[in-house]
Amino acid sequence: MTDTLNELPPLTQDFELGFTYTRSLGPVLSRFLTGLRDGQVLAARTRAGTLLVPPPEFEPVSGASIKELEPVAAEGTVLSWCWVSQPSSSAPLNKPFAWVLVRFEGCDGAMLHALAADAKEQVHTGMRVRVRWAPERVGNVKDIACFEVHKQ
């Protein structure tokens, strides 16, 4: 064979690699996602008295197991954000939006989620946002459809 690269037309092939994972949630995330399904945001109560959303399974400083979860308001403050002008097909919103890091009211920690906004100019650090619930909820972080601007 004396094929040279110049004589051979290029070949490409699209393919999809899929992993159909189902994971068990454990005691803390089970309660957290059950809460989301039921339209409620649950925070982890640490022994130092602080509240964490999303709830970790263990306290970040002491490593102790999280035992208590309690409901908090479904609203918070944007700590950081990034505008997405061209959403990919798997993005949570099908028009331009912002990824935001939201600190829930009275809590520590922060949740990464999408913020629906009409323009980048509407988004800024420190702005108030609230949960927009998905119309049908199953016990998944997507039960929070996105966050939306909270006009007070």
Next chain:
Amino acid sequence: MSSNPNESAGPVTMMQAPLYLQYRFTAGTSSLSFLHAIKRGRLIGRRCPGCESVYIPCRGSCARCGVATCDNIELTDEGVIDKFTVVHIPIPNNPIKPPFVVAHIRLNGADNAFHHLIGEVDNDKVKLGMKVKAVWRPESEWDYGLDNIRYFKPLGGEHD
């Protein structure tokens, strides 16, 4: 808080978290030689200039020496079973019904092996080192892939 009809459905204990990765593979120089050859029903390997190992399907570099492979080497469609397994678990969307044999086949003159199916022999008659030969699909069905070979069958007399 909003209401939800699922509220009475009990705790959520499992979560579906599928992951789908979309790739576009573009064949490099060595894969290109292999794929264009197999489209014509021929098997092309590549030789390492250092240790002279022959790789099929082609590799762009030698796993032992780390240098680029150079010469294209034409191989026959006969080889040996390096290792094999009997598959008993059905694979979703796979038309082949278990139990069936998947083997690592090393073609004569090659130093690596590839997976393929074994046919025309009872599963419990398959042995390590068994000599096998490719059974090709009809030429009209040939495409750019190893499944132009339907399966490998034992060379006559070896398995009795």
